Amino acid sequence: MAGHSKWANIKHRKAAQDSRRGKIFTKLIRELVVAAKAGGPNPDDNPRLRAAVEKALGANMRRDTVDKAISRGVGAGDSNNYDELTYEGYAPGGVAILIECMTDNRNRTAGEVRHVFNKRGGNLGTDGSVSYLFRRIGIISYSADIDEEAIFDAALEAGANDVIFTEEGTVDLEIDFEEFLAVKDRLLDQGFMPKDSDIIMSATQQVQLDQAATEKLLALVDDLEDLDDVQNVYSNATIPPDFWDKRGNK
Numbered sequence: 001m002a003g004h005s006k007w008a009n010i011k012h013r014k015a016a017q018d019s020r021r022g023k024i025f026t027k028l029i030r031e032l033v034v035a036a037k038a039g040g041p042n043p044d045d046n047p048r049l050r051a052a053v054e055k056a057l058g059a060n061m062r063r064d065t066v067d068k069a070i071s072r073g074v075g076a077g078d079s080n081n082y083d084e085l086t087y088e089g090y091a092p093g094g095v096a097i098l099i100e101c102m103t104d105n106r107n108r109t110a111g112e113v114r115h116v117f118n119k120r121g122g123n124l125g126t127d128g129s130v131s132y133l134f135r136r137i138g139i140i141s142y143s144a145d146i147d148e149e150a151i152f153d154a155a156l157e158a159g160a161n162d163v164i165f166t167e168e169g170t171v172d173l174e175i176d177f178e179e180f181l182a183v184k185d186r187l188l189d190q191g192f193m194p195k196d197s198d199i200i201m202s203a204t205q206q207v208q209l210d211q212a213a214t215e216k217l218l219a220l221v222d223d224l225e226d227l228d229d230v231q232n233v234y235s236n237a238t239i240p241p242d243f244w245d246k247r248g249n250k
Helices: 008-021 024-039 046-056 063-073 106-119 146-160 177-189 209-226 243-247
Strands: 084-089 096-102 132-140 162-166 171-176 196-203 228-234
Touching: 008 096, 024 063, 024 228, 046 063, 046 177, 046 196, 084 106, 084 209, 096 162, 096 196, 096 209, 106 209, 132 177, 146 162, 146 171, 146 177, 146 209, 171 177, 177 196, 196 228, 209 228
Parallel strands: none
Antiparallel strands: 084 096, 096 228, 132 171, 132 196, 162 171
């Protein structure tokens, strides 16, 4: 299947935001702490923790920093008691927005998220107002020089739901969230080393944006991602393929 990478917009935006703000380690540590607290300290028995560890190490976090975060999650030393919250709303133009947060103060987080929506002309919705438009999936991405026929056959046999040969030149696999790590392991055993992988909320219905509408959307998204308690922001917008070249990732 050919198409635009659903993951490309997320990767471009996160690369620009996290590089500018320097907050990526804070978010990764928070995810490690919460994942370890929820499912235990052993990544082999805790798929969420394993995914968090792989992401942290992939971002060049030191192994001892990872281990300390896991220890905090299971009660070694001081640890904040984080609540996981999801907020839903609409950006200008009717684009659905889903925000995942981890916070030790629900009132603070709710006020900050509401303020950003009001400031940027969006509308904060009620629970369930847009979440039905998203599903949690795993994405594994391979570089353009991979043997497309070989990865196609191997991916489907390993359990991938879809193989997308993207306009950006990558090969992206879409996988059920519950099967993500198992499929990744099966492909690694066959020698297929991914360029990137992650678990995301993927929109089931897309809204096509032009350059001007994209700028308004990203002003809202950037402000949301600037909030300390926000872990991830997802939308159902399809951004023009040449947008990042024109914007220069600034």
